[in-house]
Structures are given as C-alpha cells and as structure tokens.
Amino acid sequence: MTKLYSIANGYFKLDGGAMFGVVPKTLWSKTTAADDNNLVRLAMRSLLIESNERLILVDTGIGNKQDDKFLAHYYLHGDDSTDKSLAAHGFSRADVTDVYLTHLHLDHAGGAVSRVNGALVPAFPNARYWTHRDHWEWALDPNPREKSSFLKENLLPLMEQNVLHFLDPDDRSQFPQELSTRLSSGHTESMMMPFVRYKNRTIAFVADLFPTTAHIPVAYVPSYDVSPLKTMQEKAAFLIEALENEYILFFGHDPDIECCTLRMTDKGIRVDRTFPLTEIPG
Known part of the structure; x- marks a missing residue:
C-alpha cells in the first residue's frame, strides 16, 4: 500500500514582485503578505512516497552546504529540517531509495548534495537520483536568466558519484505503477511533475507550475519563468484536467497550505478546499 508523507525543509523568502511577475502588488497582496522589504515567505516542502519497498523523496530544498553569505540572500528561517521531518515519520536519510528532482534550481536540488569534511557527496547515501535528460543538459549549460539558480556543486557530484539517473516518463518500469510523470517547460525546460495514485485519488505535485x-x-x-506564455498555456490546460478529474494538488512552496482541490467560479478555476496531506480521506 502506498503511503505519503509531507517533508518540511524550512522556509525562505523571495521578492514578491518576482514571484508574481506582471500582476500588480495591489492584486497579489490580497492573497500573499509581503514584509517591509517586499519579500514573501515560501516553504520548501518535499513529498515522501513509500511504495513497494521504495522510499522516494521528491525534491530536497536548498540544503545547508553553502556559506552563510550565500544563504543570507534567501533569508532561511524556521525550525524545520529534512532530518527532523524524516525522523518524525520514522525514517532517516539512509532509508531513502530514490531522490526525484522535479528540476535542478537551487531551492529544489540544493539539498541533494552535502559537504562532509570538505568533500561534496550525495546527501542520501543509498539513493538513486532522478532528473530528466533534457533538463540536465539545460542546467549544465544555463541561459543567463537561470544561471544563478543552477549551481555546479548541486549537480556534478551526482554524476561523479554515479548516482545520477535519467527518468523517461514513458517508461513506467522505473518507478512503482502508482507514480507517473508529466513534463512542463514554461518555468524551466522539462520540469518533472509526479502524479501519485493514493486512496483512489490522484495527487499532483505541481512543483513550480503552481508554486x-x-x-x-x-x-x-513568476518572472523567474523562462517562457511565461508557455506557463500560462500549461496552467490553463492543467487546471481543466485537474478539475475534471478531481485531482488533489500538493504544493512545494505554499507556506501555509499543503493540499487543495479546485472548483469553477465566475472568475475561472480557483481553490476549493485546503487541507494537510494527512487529511486526505480514504
């Protein structure tokens, strides 16, 4: 039986204007509070999937191997950590069999690698690490817009330690049948979004398609997206599909809400119910 756990990796802050792109603050501030520096609070939330003797961690947060000056740019805060959250569910890093990286931006993949006695090593010692080949190549030769988000120290140790694997969304033998993958390329090239069948529902980890x-x-x-018009097209299509199929959306960056369902309103598809992962009925 598949089990799901929410893993809290702490919180960080980014510029509110950057997080909402061309939408004016008078609109986005109705749903998202900004501090005096116009920064908004964001979670770094992972999804842990236990299925068929596999323990699959989706995303890792920013990690802690960078120096204090670097990390200060992101205003890391909160008492949550990957280790504490894993332990709360009875697991440790050594239990993780697979690390599924939706994409390789530093706030999703930074925790994939740790610094131990000065050496960069995989942070989950018994895990295979998964990315998409096209995204990997995109990250290794980054465009100027994303260059600061793709750090070589988050990527190259995985290849050098021979733990890196490329996920093929059409090959359903790589992961348990309950897990499938959808690609999205508006935020960044070939971002992977996992869909999990759980308690007769589909749980969609929406990554940065819907932060x-x-x-x-x-x-x-967000203005971080490399192809905003493509993002809008992908969002519109996904929302219709999610509404029709009653998907539950799981959020990696929402500071307060883990999951939601959707409903149709006179303004379009919007949030219906919000709830923690533990309250999914079934």
Missing part, C-alpha cells in the same frame, strides 16, 4: 495556491489564476506567473 503556491495564490498562483492558481492563470496570469499569476
């Missing part, structure tokens, strides 16, 4: 519930409206696209 938070406040990004449900199609026009609310």
Whole structure:
C-alpha cells in the first residue's frame, strides 16, 4: 500500500514582485503578505512516497552546504529540517531509495548534495537520483536568466558519484505503477511533475507550475519563468484536467497550505478546499 508523507525543509523568502511577475502588488497582496522589504515567505516542502519497498523523496530544498553569505540572500528561517521531518515519520536519510528532482534550481536540488569534511557527496547515501535528460543538459549549460539558480556543486557530484539517473516518463518500469510523470517547460525546460495514485485519488505535485495556491489564476506567473506564455498555456490546460478529474494538488512552496482541490467560479478555476496531506480521506 502506498503511503505519503509531507517533508518540511524550512522556509525562505523571495521578492514578491518576482514571484508574481506582471500582476500588480495591489492584486497579489490580497492573497500573499509581503514584509517591509517586499519579500514573501515560501516553504520548501518535499513529498515522501513509500511504495513497494521504495522510499522516494521528491525534491530536497536548498540544503545547508553553502556559506552563510550565500544563504543570507534567501533569508532561511524556521525550525524545520529534512532530518527532523524524516525522523518524525520514522525514517532517516539512509532509508531513502530514490531522490526525484522535479528540476535542478537551487531551492529544489540544493539539498541533494552535502559537504562532509570538505568533500561534496550525495546527501542520501543509498539513493538513486532522478532528473530528466533534457533538463540536465539545460542546467549544465544555463541561459543567463537561470544561471544563478543552477549551481555546479548541486549537480556534478551526482554524476561523479554515479548516482545520477535519467527518468523517461514513458517508461513506467522505473518507478512503482502508482507514480507517473508529466513534463512542463514554461518555468524551466522539462520540469518533472509526479502524479501519485493514493486512496483512489490522484495527487499532483505541481512543483513550480503552481508554486503556491495564490498562483492558481492563470496570469499569476513568476518572472523567474523562462517562457511565461508557455506557463500560462500549461496552467490553463492543467487546471481543466485537474478539475475534471478531481485531482488533489500538493504544493512545494505554499507556506501555509499543503493540499487543495479546485472548483469553477465566475472568475475561472480557483481553490476549493485546503487541507494537510494527512487529511486526505480514504
């Protein structure tokens, strides 16, 4: 039987304007609070999937191997950590069999590698690490827009230690049948989104296609996205599919909300119910 766990890796902050792109603050501030520096609070939340003797961790947060000056740019805060959260569910890093990286931006993949006695090593010693080949090549030769988000120290140790694997969304033998993968390329090239069948529902880890519930409206696209119009197209199509199929959305960056369902309103598809992962019925 498949089991799901929410893993809290702490919180960070980014510029509110950057998180909502061309949407004016008078609109996005109705759903998202900013501090005096116009920074908004974001979670780094992973999804842990236990299925068929596999323990699959989706994303890792920013990690802690960078120096204090670097990490200060992201205003890391909170008492949560990967180790504490794993332990709360009875696991440790050594139990993780697979690390599924939706994409290789530092706030999703930074925790994949640790610094031990000065050496960079995989942070989950018994795990295989998964990315998409096209995204891997994109990250190794980054465009100027994303260059600061793709750090070689988060990537190259995985290849050098021979733990890196490329996920083929069409090959259902790589992971348990309950897990499937969808690609999205508006935020970055070939970002992977896992879909999990759980308690007769589909749980969609929406990664940075929808960073938070406040990004449900199609026009609310971060300026970080490399192809904003593509993001809007992908969001519009996904929302229709998710509504029709009653998907439950799981959010990696929403600071307060783990999951939601959707409903149709006179303004389009919007959030319906919000709840923690533990309250999914079944």
